[in-house]
Amino acid sequence: MPELPEVEMVRRRIEARCLGKVISEAKVLDVSILDGTTAIELRRAAEGREVQGALRYGKQLFIELDDGLVAVHLGMTGDVLVLGDDVSPPKHARAWLRFDDGDVLVYDDPRKFGSIGLTASIRGFVSAHGLGPDALVATGRQLGESMSRSNRSVKSLLLDQHVLAGIGNLYADEVLFQARVHPLQPASSIGETGARDLARKIRTVLRASIAVETDFGRLPNGFLLKEREEGARCPRGNGRIAMLRVGGRSSYHCPVCQPLFRSMAPVRRRGKRI
DNA sequence: GAGTATGTTATATG
DNA sequence: GCATATAACATACT
Numbered sequence: 001m002p003e004l005p006e007v008e009m010v011r012r013r014i015e016a017r018c019l020g021k022v023i024s025e026a027k028v029l030d031v032s033i034l035d036g037t038t039a040i041e042l043r044r045a046a047e048g049r050e051v052q053g054a055l056r057y058g059k060q061l062f063i064e065l066d067d068g069l070v071a072v073h074l075g076m077t078g079d080v081l082v083l084g085d086d087v088s089p090p091k092h093a094r095a096w097l098r099f100d101d102g103d104v105l106v107y108d109d110p111r112k113f114g115s116i117g118l119t120a121s122i123r124g125f126v127s128a129h130g131l132g133p134d135a136l137v138a139t140g141r142q143l144g145e146s147m148s149r150s151n152r153s154v155k156s157l158l159l160d161q162h163v164l165a166g167i168g169n170l171y172a173d174e175v176l177f178q179a180r181v182h183p184l185q186p187a188s189s190i191g192e193t194g195a196r197d198l199a200r201k202i203r204t205v206l207r208a209s210i211a212v213e214t215d216f217g218r219l220p221n222g223f224l225l226k227e228r229e230e231g232a233r234c235p236r237g238n239g240r241i242a243m244l245r246v247g248g249r250s251s252y253h254c255p256v257c258q259p260l261f262r263s264m265a266p267v268r269r270r271g272k273r274i
Numbered sequence: 275g276a277g278t279a280t281g282t283t284a285t286a287t288g
Numbered sequence: 289g290c291a292t293a294t295a296a297c298a299t300a301c302t
Contacts, residue, residue: 003280076281111298113281168280248294
């Protein structure tokens with residue numbers, strides 16, 4: 001489910017359905033999803049409060065209450081549903097907020113990699129977690145700065161939330177395909193121009209997905225996500241899609257469109273002499 | 275049973 | 289201590 005565009009969809013859902021509602025009951029069904037808080041604390045923070053906003057930073061979601069924010073991370077399989085009183089909750093509901101009008105906001109998460117916590121401010125949360133700039137607003141300069149001083153592969157950097165917040169495995173592949181960059185290309189070889197182009201492609205790809213409500217089938221032609229599997233035809237007609245592992249994650253790419261250029265000298269660390 | 279999965283982080287390694 | 293790579297987390301599905 002959840003990379004930046006999917007989280008943005010959830011944010012919009014909450015904004016559309018929950019704004020101005022007062023929480024009558026906050027219930028935690030599985031405490032293992034709580035991060036840095038307890039069920040008691042969450043109740044105290046939420047019950048009787050009004051939902052004033054739904055915000056997002058990278059993949060992180062925030063439900064703004066009168067006094068503080070509920071921080072929700074969807075992990076790998078998390079989702080937030082807003083259901084009527086009469087609808088039975090999904091099988092893997094882990095927590096819910098019931099509103100005074102009977103609607104229920106349900107946090108559903110089969111694999112329980114997600115989390116729910118409390119925070120006083122987004123600024124504080126972002127700095128405490130060391131998150132990089134949100135992928136939708138990150139500049140080429142910011143990206144180039146991080147890339148230039150890393151010996152890692154460009155894909156590992158795109159996935160690193162300390163560098164850039166919001167890109168996950170699927171969108172990383174799409175961005176690299178659009179930019180015609182091989183996932184294993186050393187980040188330090190990307191250069192200023194390359195980083196500017198990557199930053200542009202990141203915005204294009206994320207916006208395109210949000211525009212089709214993350215329904216990959218409705219993406220325009222030319223998007224890898226429409227058919228991201230080994231042996232599929234390259235969307236540009238240049239060959240077959242191949243898969244390799246980068247940092248333990250499957251990485252689909254077109255070896256023809258995205259050749260690997262070997263390679264440049266690694267970044268020299270401080271203090272090293274030849 | 276084996277292998278895979280949209281994420282993060284603790285732990286290991288050099 | 290730092291940069292980087294890998295294992296582990298829990299569950300469902302092919």
